[in-house]
Amino acid sequence: MSCACLPAHPGPWKSARQTGLYLNEKKTAVAISGGVDSLMAACVLKEQGQDIVGIHFITGFETDLDYAQHLKKYNRLKILNIGKQLRIPIEIVDIRSEFQEKIVDYFTQTYSKGQTPNPCMCCNPIIKFGRILSHAHRLGAQKLATGHYARIKKDPSGNFHLLKGLDSQKDQSYFLARLTQQQLENASFPLGDMQKTEVKQMAAQKGLQPATRDESQDVCFIKHISYREFLGAQKGFEYRPGLIENVNGQVIGEHKGLHLFTIGQRRGINCPADEPYYVIRLDTERNRLTVGTKKDLMSSECKVVEINWIGKEPTTPMEVHTRIRYRSKEAASMVFPQAKSTAMVRFKNPQSAVTPGQGAVFYQDDEILGGGWISPNG
Numbered sequence: 001m002s003c004a005c006l007p008a009h010p011g012p013w014k015s016a017r018q019t020g021l022y023l024n025e026k027k028t029a030v031a032i033s034g035g036v037d038s039l040m041a042a043c044v045l046k047e048q049g050q051d052i053v054g055i056h057f058i059t060g061f062e063t064d065l066d067y068a069q070h071l072k073k074y075n076r077l078k079i080l081n082i083g084k085q086l087r088i089p090i091e092i093v094d095i096r097s098e099f100q101e102k103i104v105d106y107f108t109q110t111y112s113k114g115q116t117p118n119p120c121m122c123c124n125p126i127i128k129f130g131r132i133l134s135h136a137h138r139l140g141a142q143k144l145a146t147g148h149y150a151r152i153k154k155d156p157s158g159n160f161h162l163l164k165g166l167d168s169q170k171d172q173s174y175f176l177a178r179l180t181q182q183q184l185e186n187a188s189f190p191l192g193d194m195q196k197t198e199v200k201q202m203a204a205q206k207g208l209q210p211a212t213r214d215e216s217q218d219v220c221f222i223k224h225i226s227y228r229e230f231l232g233a234q235k236g237f238e239y240r241p242g243l244i245e246n247v248n249g250q251v252i253g254e255h256k257g258l259h260l261f262t263i264g265q266r267r268g269i270n271c272p273a274d275e276p277y278y279v280i281r282l283d284t285e286r287n288r289l290t291v292g293t294k295k296d297l298m299s300s301e302c303k304v305v306e307i308n309w310i311g312k313e314p315t316t317p318m319e320v321h322t323r324i325r326y327r328s329k330e331a332a333s334m335v336f337p338q339a340k341s342t343a344m345v346r347f348k349n350p351q352s353a354v355t356p357g358q359g360a361v362f363y364q365d366d367e368i369l370g371g372g373w374i375s376p377n378g
Contacts, residue, residue, distance in 0.1 A: 027051040028188060029136030030145045031128055032090055034079055034211030037147025037191060040199045042086050043206065044190040045145055053139055054083060054090035055132055059099040061221035078211035085208055093135055095127065102126050104221060108234045111227075114282035115357025115376060116262045118326075119219055120175040125308075129183040143188045148172045151192035152184050160184035162310055162368040167195045174326050177361040177371030178308040231259050242287035244271060247280060247296050255289045258282045264297055264353025278353075298350040299378075304360045307341045307372030320362040320369060322347070324354055330363055341372065354378075 030042040032054040046052045056079045083090040103119050103126070110117035128146060136144045149165030150173040160181055165171040179187065191199055203210070222230045231237050239257030246252055253271040255261070260268055265279040269291055278297050281290040302324070307313075314337050321330035322345055332348040345360060356376035362369040 023137060023142040024051065024140050025142045027053070027139075027141045028143045028145050029053050029055050029132075029139055029141035030088075031132055031147075032056045032079065032082060033147070034082065035147065036200060036203050036208070036210045037149075039082060039086065039147075039208050039210055040203050041145050041147045041188075041190045042088060043203075043208065045188070046086065046088065052086070052088045053136075053141060054086070054088050055093055055135060055139075055144075056090055057093045057095045057127075057132055059103075059221060060096035061099075061104075061223070081209075082211055091135075091139070093132065095131055098131055099127060099221075104234075107219075107221075108231060108237050110357050111231055111259050112237065112284070113357070113376075114258055114284040116355045117357050118359045118373075119221075121178055121359045121371065124176055125178045125180070125183060129179055129187060133183065133186055137186075143186050145188035145190055147191055148176060148189050149191055149194075149196070150176050150189045152187060152189060159311060163192070164363075164366045164368070165189075165192045170196045173368050174323055174359065174361050174371075177310070177359065177368050179310070180308065181310065184310070228257075228260050240287060242289065244269065244289045244291060246277075247290060247292040252291075258284060258287065258289060261289060263355040294352075297352045299347070299352075299354040300350045301344060301346040301378065302354045302360065303342070303344055303375040303378035304372040305342050305375045307343060307370055309341075309370040310368065311370075313337070313341070320364055323361045323363065324351060324374065325358050335362060343372075344378075 026049070028045050028050045030038060030045065030052055032038045032042065033056070042052050042054060079092065080090055103123050106122055107117045107119050129144065133144045149167050149170040151163040151165060153161045153163055155161065162173060162176060162179065162184060164173045219227070232239070237259075239259045241254060241256050242258070243251050244253040244255050253269070261279045261282060263279055263281070266276055269277045269279070271277055271291065275293055277291040278294060279289065280292040280296050283290065314335070317334055317336045320333055320335050322333040322335075323330045328351075331351050334346045334348075336344040336346070338344060354374060356374050358374050359371050360374050361371035
């Protein structure tokens with residue numbers, strides 16, 4: 001599939017520093033998944049007068065069909081039908097190899113280390129606002145829009161700020177915490193000021209028919225099977241049975257593979273006790289699973305590494321609210337910057353199941369300051 005060249009008609013062009021291309025400020029590409037959010041993102045921008053082009057990317061994990069069948073039966077019949085509904089062109093981009101290498105392999109390797117990955121926090125900066133944004137620029141589009149419930153604000157100094165979406169139940173700013181200033185400059189979130197119920201109502205009123213009714217999920221590439229089954233089927237992924245010990249080092253049972261567990265998990269331990277056991281630690285070097293009671297899950301601090309600070313990186317301690325997983329509440333905490341892109345986080349109140357590999361995202365009011373990965377060496 002060929003990429004669009006620069007339009008023949010004159011337009012308000014400006015240079016994209018990272019590509020050297022000249023981009024039309026009135027042209028926006030929209031990442032079209034097929035769901036109601038991406039449809040309405042395109043619809044809202046079109047009604048604002050933007051010249052819209054859709055981009056649908058193939059990861060290879062959309063259906064149980066092979067790629068050729070998927071392209072023929074799913075995309076041509078459903079995704080391109082969305083283009084007809086919105087009266088916009090839609091390009092289909094094959095990113096299977098990149099998605100496997102950058103997202104799926106990362107997912108598998110993180111589990112192999114005894115940690116719990118967060119693929120969405122990787123996908124947004126690397127795939128959507130990396131690979132797909134670059135494709136949008138080649139099409140002459142200034143920005144890439146998605147259906148995320150989040151907001152972007154530009155201050156008088158020209159710096160960009162990432163804010164929560166107004167719909168607190170659907171806010172997805174957590175997953176966008178690793179976007180850079182340059183990526184935010186080229187991003188658009190048309191639904192950030194809307195409620196999900198409002199989006200659905202507007203789509204129904206306009207007669208828009210999504211290609212899928214599935215809601216966005218944390219791991220889009222695993223369907224119909226468990227994480228454990230998926231991992232077991234990945235090439236090169238190895239696991240072996242081992243011992244279960246309590247927090248005192250006493251062996252109390254056996255496990256069938258550390259990949260079956262994550263911090264805070266209760267099910268599947270199968271060791272009799274007076275009170276329930278929870279997973280406290282996964283030791284991949286010794287292949288040991290450490291379990292304890294609920295109070296053993298509590299942590300007063302953690303180390304966060306590879307932090308992406310959206311604005312200027314802090315050099316002195318500061319008060320923030322930290323979210324240690326997407327579904328958890330923000331916890332009042334103090335961030336103590338250490339070496340570059342690393343910090344210690346001390347919670348005002350101990351937090352349960354602080355999990356290595358998960359994203360820790362820092363907030364002040366509605367603004368996202370940045371986010372990094374919880375380290376096992378805290």
